[in-house]
Amino acid sequence: MSEPKENVLMEKIVSLCKRRGFVFQSSEIYGGINGFWDYGQLGAELKRNVKDAWWRTIVHHRDDVAGLEATIIMHPKIWEASGHVATFADPMSTCKHCKKLVRFDQVWEMIPENAWAQAIAEICPDGLVESPALLAWAKGKGKHLAPNLALVRNPEVTLSFLAERVNAPGAARPTVKELYQYLATEQVNTTGLQTPCPHCGGELTAPRPFNLMFKSHYGPVESDDNVCYLRPETAQAIFAQFKNVHETARQKVPFGVAQMGKAFRNEVTPRNFTFRSREFEQMELEFFIKPDEAVEALAGSVAKASDNAWQGEPQADWGWEVWHKYWVEQRIRFYEGIGLTRDRFEEYWQKPEELAHYARACVDILYKFPFGTQELEGIAARGDFDLSQHEKHSGKPMGVFDEELRAAWGKLDEAKKASMRAKFVTGKTAAFLKKGADEAEAAKQAEAEATVYFDKLAKGQYIPHVIEPSAGVDRLILALLADAYSELTTTDEKGKSETRVVMRFHPRIAPVKVGIFPLLKNKPELVAKAKEVRDLLRPHMTVFYDDGGAIGRRYARQDEAGTPFGLTIDFDTLGEKPELLDTVTLRDRDTQQQTRVAIKDLLGLLLPKVR
């Protein structure tokens, strides 16, 4: 649980967001709708600036990345190929006793990990039922370990049904799973065998499907034939359009395709303000690279990830590890570049056992939110999993042909080819073993894959591998809001202290760059001059003109909006002191310092700071 103090901070941020127009609850006048949020005038600008910064860095400032903007609704088979239809429809059950929510398909994997189940397994080795020992356990330790297990709640009745089962003429010994089910069931005849809650042994509700994808139908008539889904991520469109982009963008591997846009997930529990929303926006890059064997054939060797190779410009001998590190580094630089405080975000290298089955490595970029340290972006090395899946499901080849690779392969000596193949087979064998194949089967399958794979390589063909930096825009906005939030307490001459909020956004992403204020509103000359300055700057940056209230109040308002600069037009601007004619005061949000700047120098001074 997060500290109370941190919850207070979060509440302050939420409150400011509403007060100043960063974020509103969606459909608020109708009571709101869970998991959906709107951006107000300042939030919309902030979000645009962040997305623009990403697009500029990832697409415009590079030669090797192309943009894509795909539809939200795509062919439903895309989600079968990606695995989302299967993995996004988890059957869930709730324990009627301890109220915990469990994935029904994981219950039998979880049960043996719990102490109560282990104890029963010990009492009844290999399903050999020892009723007296079970009874003793139920009345003793069992009360602690599995308070809600039928055996513990009502031992005699539960055991009597088990005895019926065991003593039936010609009955085989129950499996361990069956044993657990009997021990979890009080009245077999009325309820059938129950599945115990892994945590407390209690009764689970019938599994209900939790479909995480928003479902709809294309065409006016709803039927099973025209089911479609709102995309749960933007990445798949990139894979689905890989061939088109590759052929038309005049790009050769390594190159990337970037996309940003809305994605939708029917989250079980939207939580933490905008952090987990049901409609959210992603910025994703799929960077396609040659498989290491192709790199080795072309460059002679694959650069080691342990040398700091990734810190420089991309090189021909980079394999997936170096490319992966390179992108982690690039993404960290991006976050620094938009002003995220470096010691409030960190990179986390997932441990091998945490990786999804298709990932070779994954780095999370985590931000220290007031409610806890949470993920902003994941940078995964996904091998050729995605393109291969689409090749399988669509029947369309997803590979590329590389003339140079074919030529280079022809010149490789046999020993090199053999050692590369041996290494490939070792890796694949390990992967098949992990999936549960026996040793002979794993070796056989690995050999078969190696034959297909190396035959293609020799012809210059391969399916590109991919590095995927995938970021959540709304999470980043929330991180930037939390990062920028600061309070300034001032005490006046009367000893009255007052706390004001200053949003310290980096000028590059600040919603408004400059506030423009005539010192006094009732002096037409000041107002006219201020509007002149406004019109001078407006074509180049977002400005906000304000003549309402006292000057200090206007500064404070802009501090809350996070406007980095304030310009005040006073009587000196009009020439009260001739030497100050056509100069204004430039106020810095963070230092509150004011400097005198000539109007003609403003653009040159401000533009570099806000770009």
Place this chain on the structure above:
RNA sequence: GCGAGUGUAGCUCAGCCUGGUAGAGCGUCACCUUGCCAAGGUGAAUGUCGAGGGUUCGAAUCCCUUCACUCGCUCCA
């Protein structure tokens, strides 16, 4: 989806227990006054008390339902 808590003006909250029909501070707006960090004065607007239903002569207050938010279970861009 389940459990616990919360919902009153733009914001922060009082009033609810012990029904009699809504208040404070801040903010907002207008005017006056203004010489640089939420200054002062005068005036004004704003709530079907989250929504729906019930009990009652009468409901912000008691009861039920529902929606949203917060915290857990779950999830991870």
